[in-house]
Amino acid sequence: MPDFDVLIRNGIIIDGNQTPRFQADLGISDGRIAGIGRLGRSSATREIDASGLIVAPGFIDLHTHYDAQVFWDPHCSTSGWHGVTSVTVGNCGFGLAPVSEPARERAMRSLTRVEAIPIAAMREALPWDWTDFPGFMSSITHTPKAMNLMVFAPLSPFLIEVMGFERAKAGERPTPDEHRAQRRLLHEAMDAGACGWSAQVMPPDGPQAFQLDFDGTPMVTDVMHDETLLELAEVLAERNEGFIQATIALPDPAHQVKLIEQIAQTSGRPYVFNAVHPSYLAPEFHKQAIAWLDDCRRRGLRVYGHATTSRVGQVFELQDFNIWDASEAWRDATMGSREEQKAKFADPERRPALRAAVVTTTLPIGMTEILEVALPEHKEYEGLTAEEVAKRMGVPHAADAILDLAVAEDLATVFHARGSNDFPGAVEDVLAHEFLMPGFSDGGAHTKTFTAGRFTTEIISEFVRDAEMCTLEHAHWRLSTLPAHVAGLRDRGTLEVGQAADVIIYDLEALSVLPVEIAHDLPGDEWRRIQRARGYRYVFVNGELTLEDDRETEARSGQILHTF
DSSP states (O other): OOSEEEEEEEEEEOOSSSOOOEEEEEEEETTEEEEEEOOTTOOEEEEEEOTTOEEEEOEEESOBOTTTGGGTOTTTTTGGGGTEEEEEESGGGOOSOSOOGGGHHHHHHHHHHHHOOOHHHHHHHOOOOOSSHHHHHHHHHSSOOSSEEEEOEEHHHHHHHHHOHHHHHTTOOOOHHHHHHHHHHHHHHHHTTOOEEEEEEOOSSSTTOOSOOTTSSOOGGGGOOHHHHHHHHHHHHHHTOOEEEEEEOOSSHHHHHHHHHHHHHHHOSOEEEEEEOOOTTSTTHHHHHHHHHHHHHHTTOOEEEEEEOOOOOEEEOTTTOOTTTTSHHHHHHHOSOHHHHHHHHHOTTTHHHHHHHTTTSSSOGGGOEEEEOSSGGGGGGTTOBHHHHHHHHTOSSHHHHHHHHHHHTTTOOEEEEOOTTOSTTHHHHHHHSTTOEEEOOOBTSSTTTOOGGGHHHHIIIIIIIITOSSOHHHHHIIIIIHHHHHHTOTTOSSOOTTSBOOEEEEOTTTOEEOOOEEEEEEGGGEEEEEOOEEOEEEEEETTEEEEETTEEOSOOOOOBOOOO
């Protein structure tokens, strides 16, 4: 009888503990790592020669939105193509449960607006064999998958379930009985396997407002009260389990910091702060956030920063996604049908407000590039910035160039906005800080606009191998071990005997991110932008081979992970 199910021979092992790499064999049995070292006399059902290859723990991504996609894509791509073996879904307070049958369409429309998940794909592929959160957990548990999942209890549908849609949307203060009901629902969710809870608390109006609902109103958690967050933090304290992901960005920075620290203190659990985001519009912001996180660490508050590292930027069409959603003028213009949108974009009376808004919002419109035009007569504009096109068109502003072009092409013009973290020193600052988690992918969301699920491969190949921003040992600790610690995963994130066999084997010199493609592979005849990887020879999830030579296998060994 073989000693192991799989024996990986002669690999360069990076175990995730920041210890120096070493050459050794690694044996897998019954989904677990069963031996590391000189295993030359051992036998196995399958042997792999990993000479010259890196053997490391699978990457863990704590910020994705594969809540819907996992029902039709067991590999949760693009993450599954880039060495990720475990993800967290239900982030930002958005999710699919609890949702009553009459509210399903509204829930899908919300996810389409705030996370740009195609509604046609959800309508066709979601089984909707649940109404409550335990039912959702049962459904997703029994769905065959090649990826491990952790599932947050998203607070938006929980608030609606207890308070009703109208009262929750109005931001009314929950009664004591309603707070007790919310706590009870969260306990039930945790009993069913939730890993904690998530929320987005953003200003409901003003220049910081974005990711609003499909009708232009704030998301429910944007108008929730501080005491509700603290009530639900107490639930995790009572259970002494789980962690929190919350995007809190308030107009009063002092209030924001105090609230986050209160949540962390009350719960006693890890709090994932989204996000440390370097931006050329505010190049000191990420340094200030890092200084605050360091202060939290010194005081023993378990607040961990999640940093954006991918320089992918955003590809978009105005009919699908509006990167200037922080502007009320742009939000209003993007509401409605395509014909209604075109009429608003063409309206000369709206133009002054649209021009003014893009000067101060997330991405300067003048730097937006015209990636692809729909009409041959506009071919000369491809590859130019909006400012350059404005000069050729003879229009007064870059916003006029983008809007005139989009309206003329039935909103089919494809634009590219440079990543706001694409400036010297940005990624270096993030990778230099020991306790920042790099990432995050937002995988499953914004499927037509960006492909940040590539971030793990990008870090290893470009930032570590090519630019030498940090060591490979440190990068793997940051991409696997640290997120496992934050999530409370005791049995994965490192390569040690007894740990779950989530193992990646890759060719460091060959590792690369492949060009962007358009894939017509979503339900409902929908499409998305993807980026595959090259160089991943083998990926094991719970001891089964899910990826070989960069291509998916038929293994469905993913599990719902429980945190402690």
